[in-house]
Amino acid sequence: MATILFEEIIFGPVHSRRLGTSLGINLLPLHGKICSFDCLYCECGLNAQHEKGQMPKVKDVKDALEKKLIELHTEKVILDVITFAGNGEPTIHPDFDQIIDITISLRNQYFPKAKVSVLSNATQLDKPKVHAALLKVENPILKLDSAFDETIRILDRPASSSYSVKEQVEKMKTFHGRLIIQTLFTRGQYEGLTFDNTTEPEISAWIELLREIAPESVMVYTIDRETPVAGLEKITVKELKDIAKRVKAETGLPVSVAG
Numbered sequence: 322m323a324t325i326l327f328e329e330i331i332f333g334p335v336h337s338r339r340l341g342t343s344l345g346i347n348l349l350p351l352h353g354k355i356c357s358f359d360c361l362y363c364e365c366g367l368n369a370q371h372e373k374g375q376m377p378k379v380k381d382v383k384d385a386l387e388k389k390l391i392e393l394h395t396e397k398v399i400l401d402v403i404t405f406a407g408n409g410e411p412t413i414h415p416d417f418d419q420i421i422d423i424t425i426s427l428r429n430q431y432f433p434k435a436k437v438s439v440l441s442n443a444t445q446l447d448k449p450k451v452h453a454a455l456l457k458v459e460n461p462i463l464k465l466d467s468a469f470d471e472t473i474r475i476l477d478r479p480a481s482s483s484y485s486v487k488e489q490v491e492k493m494k495t496f497h498g499r500l501i502i503q504t505l506f507t508r509g510q511y512e513g514l515t516f517d518n519t520t521e522p523e524i525s526a527w528i529e530l531l532r533e534i535a536p537e538s539v540m541v542y543t544i545d546r547e548t549p550v551a552g553l554e555k556i557t558v559k560e561l562k563d564i565a566k567r568v569k570a571e572t573g574l575p576v577s578v579a580g
């Protein structure tokens with residue numbers, strides 16, 4: 322099925338369901354994908370469908386970002402957020418920390434009111450440079466699609482055989498609340514395996530982890546575009562709102578819904 326690769330280092334601004342007017346930064350290869358997950362719902366496609374390719378150099382990111390920010394500033398565009406997303410996991414870039422510093426500095430110069438967001442699958446949190454860099458941005462938005470390793474293995478398909486939700490949660494707790502949790506809800510079947518992270522046991526266990534992590538807020542959403550494999554169901558907005566209501570009632574955390 323049709324999926325999209327970002328063919329620029331800087332893309333947009335686009336209207337994001339979750340973040341508002343967002344200028345995107347892609348630190349991954351322009352014609353490939355690199356990710357430590359291989360989510361069945363990934364809008365970039367499955368890892369095996371793409372070459373890995375080269376990641377952009379720090380100078381190329383800086384130059385492209387500054388050029389775009391100057392252009393948007395001249396056009397008096399209102400920018401809500403600068404978002405690291407793109408063709409895979411941004412924190413895998415070896416110079417992610419330096420690029421975050423440069424981005425914050427350019428943001429302060431041209432769009433001081435814009436927030437910096439990083440959409441991350443949280444697999445690189447054990448690298449001190451990545452951890453520190455994520456704590457510098459306003460919105461480290463970290464993925465937690467289930468409280469159960471088995472569900473993550475089927476739906477998000479981590480490359481590491483030692484991936485453990487329990488360990489991930491411990492790392493997320495070291496943010497002391499300075500993070501946002503993002504969770505995509507879906508259900509379906511793929512290659513004979515069934516998944517559904519909307520069941521009662523899934524939601525109860527996930528809420529329990531939210532209580533432990535105590536993030537600033539939670540984003541719940543579902544599939545928006547075509548997925549690389551067939552068989553994934555888009556959850557209704559009503560279901561997402563019911564999940565959000567339950568999180569608010571049981572934890573008091575703010576929750577945003579993008580259906």
Ligand code: SF4
Nearest residue numbers: 356358360363409442
């Ligand atoms: S973590 Fe994000 S980029 Fe990586 S496979 Fe999943 S959806 Fe795609």
